[in-house]
Amino acid sequence: MTDQPVVRVSIHDLLVTDLFRFEDERGAVLHHLRSDAPEFTGFGECYFSEVFAGATKAWKRHRLQTQHLAVPIGRVRFVIYDDRDNSPTRGMLDIVDLGRPDAYYRLRIPAGLWYGFQCLGARDALIANCADLPHDPSDNEIVEPKDSPIPYAW
Amino acid sequence: MTDQPVVRVSIHDLLVTDLFRFEDERGAVLHHLRSDAPEFTGFGECYFSEVFAGATKAWKRHRLQTQHLAVPIGRVRFVIYDDRDNSPTRGMLDIVDLGRPDAYYRLRIPAGLWYGFQCLGARDALIANCADLPHDPSDNEIVEPKDSPIPYAW
Numbered sequence: 001m002t003d004q005p006v007v008r009v010s011i012h013d014l015l016v017t018d019l020f021r022f023e024d025e026r027g028a029v030l031h032h033l034r035s036d037a038p039e040f041t042g043f044g045e046c047y048f049s050e051v052f053a054g055a056t057k058a059w060k061r062h063r064l065q066t067q068h069l070a071v072p073i074g075r076v077r078f079v080i081y082d083d084r085d086n087s088p089t090r091g092m093l094d095i096v097d098l099g100r101p102d103a104y105y106r107l108r109i110p111a112g113l114w115y116g117f118q119c120l121g122a123r124d125a126l127i128a129n130c131a132d133l134p135h136d137p138s139d140n141e142i143v144e145p146k147d148s149p150i151p152y153a154w
Numbered sequence: 155m156t157d158q159p160v161v162r163v164s165i166h167d168l169l170v171t172d173l174f175r176f177e178d179e180r181g182a183v184l185h186h187l188r189s190d191a192p193e194f195t196g197f198g199e200c201y202f203s204e205v206f207a208g209a210t211k212a213w214k215r216h217r218l219q220t221q222h223l224a225v226p227i228g229r230v231r232f233v234i235y236d237d238r239d240n241s242p243t244r245g246m247l248d249i250v251d252l253g254r255p256d257a258y259y260r261l262r263i264p265a266g267l268w269y270g271f272q273c274l275g276a277r278d279a280l281i282a283n284c285a286d287l288p289h290d291p292s293d294n295e296i297v298e299p300k301d302s303p304i305p306y307a308w
Contacts, residue, residue: 027204
């Protein structure tokens with residue numbers, strides 16, 4: 001079972017991949033990441049980020065860690081900005097909405113990209129992340145939207 | 155940051171470990187599994203199992219795969235039964251309830267144990283699993299509760 005890239009994005013190395021869902025009258029089974037996925041480069045940590053209705057968490061950037069994100073609950077808008085020195089798509093911005101039933105995708109955000117996310121709709125959302133490295137505070141850069149030059153207003 | 159075993163269970167090798175939660179007015183960040191956890195033995199697959207209010211999924215056993223389960227949404231009762239030939243706790247049964255805020259724990263179910271789960275309360279629940287091997291149908295054994303000799307009535 002190989003997952004297929006499904007949504008076109010502008011930023012180099014940013015990847016949106018369709019994920020399997022098995023519907024069941026007792027509740028669905030939802031894939032996230034397998035070690036035999038073409039884009040799998042290692043496991044460092046799995047954690048969840050809850051995003052309450054109307055809330056935004058932005059902006060964040062990792063020097064080394066790559067994110068593999070899925071949204072099993074609710075709906076979330078991800079905004080990703082490429083400010084990498086040597087990227088062929090430097091200056092590009094992508095907006096990717098994730099959530100069931102129509103957009104149950106995995107979003108791969110490679111190291112070096114700025115990203116943030118916002119809960120869409122009235123339901124609290126849950127994001128799951130399988131990162132390729134365990135969390136390390138020194139790998140993390142956080143900038144408040146008001147202090148950021150990223151060309152996107154939440 | 156090392157996670158600490160927190161709930162006493164009867165079955166040999168079954169482990170319930172406290173997990174970090176970072177509360178935030180926009181939504182919490184919830185740990186699940188890191189590659190430097192003492193019990194981490196490898197990453198095979200991360201997936202989610204939704205359990206609707208009142209629903210039960212049981213029974214299941216894996217020959218090789220070890221489960222690392224957390225319940226970020228809702229409340230779930232896990233029942234685990236030891237039928238392993240050479241286990242020092244053969245015939246023992248454990249019941250472990252997981253859910254926030256008081257029981258945000260990781261449940262490690264080693265290969266060879268029967269287990270099932272049920273959503274408690276009125277809210278649909280979500281279980282996340284970081285298994286040490288990717289899903290393989292030939293590793294899976296499923297028995298309906300009515301056909302099972304396990305001494306527990308759902």
